[in-house]
Amino acid sequence: MTTLKDVAKKAGLSITQTSRALNDHSDVSAATRERVKEIALTLQYRPNLSARKLVSGRSGLVGLVVPRTKDLASDGLFIEVVSGLSTEFSLRDMQFVLHVTQPEEPIIPVYKRLVGNGAIDGFVLIDPREDDRRAAFLSKAKVPFVVHGRIGPNPKHAYFDIDNEKIFRGITRHLSALGHRRIVLLNGIEDRTYAEARSCGYRHALVDSRIDPSEAIIRSGAMTESFGLISTVDLFSGPEPRPTAIICGSVRIAKGVYQALNALGLSIPRDVSVFAHDDHIAQIQTEAFYPALSVTDAPMRDSWKPLAACLEGAISGAPLSELQVVGPYRTILRQSTAAPCQ
Amino acid sequence: MTTLKDVAKKAGLSITQTSRALNDHSDVSAATRERVKEIALTLQYRPNLSARKLVSGRSGLVGLVVPRTKDLASDGLFIEVVSGLSTEFSLRDMQFVLHVTQPEEPIIPVYKRLVGNGAIDGFVLIDPREDDRRAAFLSKAKVPFVVHGRIGPNPKHAYFDIDNEKIFRGITRHLSALGHRRIVLLNGIEDRTYAEARSCGYRHALVDSRIDPSEAIIRSGAMTESFGLISTVDLFSGPEPRPTAIICGSVRIAKGVYQALNALGLSIPRDVSVFAHDDHIAQIQTEAFYPALSVTDAPMRDSWKPLAACLEGAISGAPLSELQVVGPYRTILRQSTAAPCQ
DNA sequence: CTGTTAGCGCTTTCAA
């Protein structure tokens, strides 16, 4: 293995100066820098990460801890997150350490161990909760981390998120502007931050549209077809008056909703309008819905690059303002939404 | 962060002796060892991996490099491998570095980079080819690795594998013993080592059963329902005489075969016997096939533990004989196989 | 059984 010493020897320089040249320090002549880099390339020099870590405190290692649950495999999310992040970190010459816990293993000790070893520069936190213990622990331990989503109303951490509140406020407003008043929100699992933001946006829009907040109809559940199907059947076999519009937290939920409405003999959008948010993690084409599904569109695969960038920034001590990024989305109106009948 | 120095100070010992105590060296009094370990525990001491690596050459980091292909996500294998290995290495206090390459990125430079950095102790190689460039590179670079499967007839590397040749020889013999002579093998992708071993076992069994090797019927393809379906339709719309038994490389293939046979109006096992190898990575219950599917059963999820163990052994320089493990399998005869009714 | 000394490969003062 080529070391700095080898490069220095070949360059006829001291190790110190060689290191400086390679790391683009200002006090190196351009000529020297070029020459040294050339030699390093020829010799296939790669800085030893452990040595660098020891002195600089950086190892270039970042971690993701995923609890092992039985639905890990079926959930398309895991693979998306893992392969996306791995790819992005590779591009940045960082190593991506993946830790899948034991089924019932408490998660904080895992972080403790990983942090204690001192090998990992920072973490990516996915699937944040309103009251997230991982974030609390890492903050206290002063270990950099980036959250996929936001924790709390005024977060002090690095994050990449989409504006869930705005998105769902927009969807709800759109439907109410069409004339809908009994609008259902089939939301995600309750204590997830994104679900909270979404229901918040939904409620705000109701108020904006002078619909009494007590008329809010929210169901919480996993992002599955079953949830969409069961909720829909339940809602439309309940007491009159029936809802006229359904907002789905995901396309997968929408799939279940379509099935249920179809089974109930209800027509989209004549009897019921359906709107969904599409993060593209279900391998489902929304154009292929019949009638084509109206969606807000924000591919989750676009998250991994900014997440990696934010974590890199957090590790190198960039100001928080640069590390809090909210991604874009598009609204795509198709055939599943219309004014309610009569 | 607690360092060895802190522990030593508290124990009133030298750093050296403390290190020895913690690492279970022989020349430490039992009392001291106990006491030191106690203190380390209290202080939540965790050895700094980078420091250890620097001096001992071990970092506790192991790597897996996965090429990013479009079917990464749909293929249940990726998630199984990644979560399985991650879990097993966590248990051994090793860190699992996952590297997903760019779509068309050549893979050897990735290993070169990872190895050059000197941070990774060893690699797991999955999906080996007959002529595997990764293995060749790592061997030459003298970097420990373990293969999921075997490369070549007399491998010099650590591996965990099942006895594919024996398994498929057994299946074929079983069918020929029932009286079948026109037996199809729907094998995996051609240049994969396991597929080669399987076709080898199949051919041997033909010879054993005095069936002319020229009567071998082998199709190669991906482990998909489509492959099973298309192959079956093709075979049974070809010229007489038709096959009477089909051996499937995976349960997923068998699924396609069942569909095709059903569509062709052929009955299992009256017209055609079907046998499959079940590695449990398709989320498919073989009992739920109708008629229930006869299988050889060797869950792939049982591979991760021995793979991790072998890699750990390879890194610590255990003799090769201990690092070459062949896992067990069971034969489960159900209703999909019977004597042919001529 | 225990301590002293050296050094892994690198970055960073400090001095020239």
Added chain:
DNA sequence: TTGAAAGCGCTAACAG
């Protein structure tokens, strides 16, 4: 613009 020297935290000779 450059080099010498110190030290990150740990392990492994080498003495006692």
